[in-house]
Amino acid sequence: MSRIMGLTGDGAVAYAVKQCKVDVVAAYPITPQTLIVEEFSEYVHNGEVHTEFICVESEHSAMSACVGASLTGARVFTATASQGLALMHEILYIASSLRCPIVMGVVNRALSAPINIHCDHSDMMGSRDCGWIQIFVENAQEAYDWVIQAFRIAEDPDVLLPVTVNLDGFILSHSLEGVEVLDDADVEKFVSTRKPVFTIDPDKPITVGPICFTDFFFETKRQHVEAMNNSPKTISKVNDEFAELTGRRYGFIDTYEMDDAEAAIICLGSTAGSAMAVAKKLRDEGKRVGVIKPWVYRPFPAEQIIDACKDLKALAVLDRACSIGAPYGPLCNDVTAALYKENVRLNVFNVIYGLGGRDITPFDIEAIFNETLEVAKTGLIKKPIKFVGVRE
């Protein structure tokens, strides 16, 4: 049984965490993540959850407390944004390397300077190599659905990696949407309780986090890579079971009208919704355009993206972050590397947009589609990296 609730993106995350019966939440408030910690605090103070909510004094301590808690075998959640994620950076690597299945909501926001509270993906992109599974969602429903799935994926003995669920700051975090939520009992059955593979139970002493020199360090990293490479099997399994339960089908990527598309946009998060709406309009005008929206960003779904691109003549990769000094923005670096690796020659150009919450309008997106169609027709890329919506 399910019902519709009016929830913000942040509220949807908090509600999912409540239903997943999390043991420990350690979090520090930061805009635009605040609604998550505020709403969760209500659950705690009204006795609706058994969770120990540690109101830590920084995000660094938030992630540190999460790692400690996770090592006991407890189910653990935190949420942050922007500077908070940057402050956690050191411990993000430790959380994943110690194989702590923590789930974290990242409410994407620009990184300082100048200080800005609005959406872009610089925060997660700045930590994209931290060894966590990384999910990006388009709306509050997806935020709710992926948080529930994230616990199953993270805690699976074949994975044991932490997971971030990324949602666009303000655009999703503070927008109220109708969200179809599951009954508590259904969520409880779906996520079950965590069955840890190892813990720091004092009756079975174990040493966690020893110093590891030249003789063993490399092997631990190799195993971490292997864990990430193995995770797709579990992600698919969890997506299948979730579809069975809810009728909502998730995967590594979502596609819109890609079957006979000759030009497409690939982008993360809420912009994909706008891109799909514009694509629909252009389709009605007879233009063969489509959209690719990766849900899973790490492990990078190269195979699924290449498959979706196989009949394509041109692709615009939209990045809501810069990788200053690199060939492209972060997503485009990944997409082009994946195409090159599989020896697929496709005309790709990169669009950097929306930094610091700058709106991307349907007109902007239509112009990008039209330019992509032009590239598809001519095979000529005028500008490999375009900045859209900026005063230059």
Place this chain on the structure above:
Amino acid sequence: MATLRDLSTEELFTSGHRLCAGCGAGIIARMTMKALRGPTIVVNATGCLEVASTIYPYTAWKVSWVHIAFENAAAVASGIEAAYKAMMKRNAWGKKVDIIAFAGDGGTFDIGIQALSGALERGHDFLYICYDNEAYMNTGIQRSGATPHGAATTTSPAGTKIPGKPEFKKDLIGICAAHGIEYAATASPAYWNDYITKVRKALEVDGPAVIHVFSPCPVGMRFDSSKSIEVARLAVQTRYWPVYEVENGRYKLNIKVPKPKPVSEFLKVQGRFKHLFQPKFKHVIDEIQRYVDENWERITKLCGEA
């Protein structure tokens, strides 16, 4: 007070670790393990004790032991404590677990003080032990907020113009006690029964407790490795290291030093103060003596002894 006969012969911190000969941290860790009262998890900040006791695939610890990073031992302890509390609520955990965090002076006075303050304010039930060797000994003897005035370190060298560290040491126990915690104490490994009694007392506290223990370091303080306990004793007998406890805000002097030796007795056995004995820097020894006298007066006054 404990007696030797009361102590467990079991070694939960075992030999074979790679701490230097005469290292205070190893002595402190071993004595701490002899004061345990039940299931215990140790959280260790990055530092000498951590790197030298757990070189993979070996470990010197027979209790569960966790190292996450340098500045966050108190935060990690918070998470562990909260997790067991939550799991108890859903009947997934049944026994009381003692949590002891070890950190050096760098991990406590400097980079870790925020995490420590946060954990003390939130009232987590754990014991935090700062083993203070008065500099970043693990990285090669750089000055910390705990390095005393005049001491030479690699970042406060005995220069021709600036003779060692110009600044004085922070009052760690004052800072901790100001959080209103139930128990905070100083200790010295030269007074093992006082230390072990305090560890046990601190574990009995339902909430955070802090012990600040002097940790002699032959390498960084520069003395012969056979002299560690002597140096630790001199620190107390010169009133350089007052041994006291703060219980619910009430200070109590645990080791009285009615006839103190001059602080120069403590300084002269350590290479880190050698430069102060040149005539042109003699005034620094006077400054240290003045600091020691004033600090003793302040502490004993708080203890109602002065």
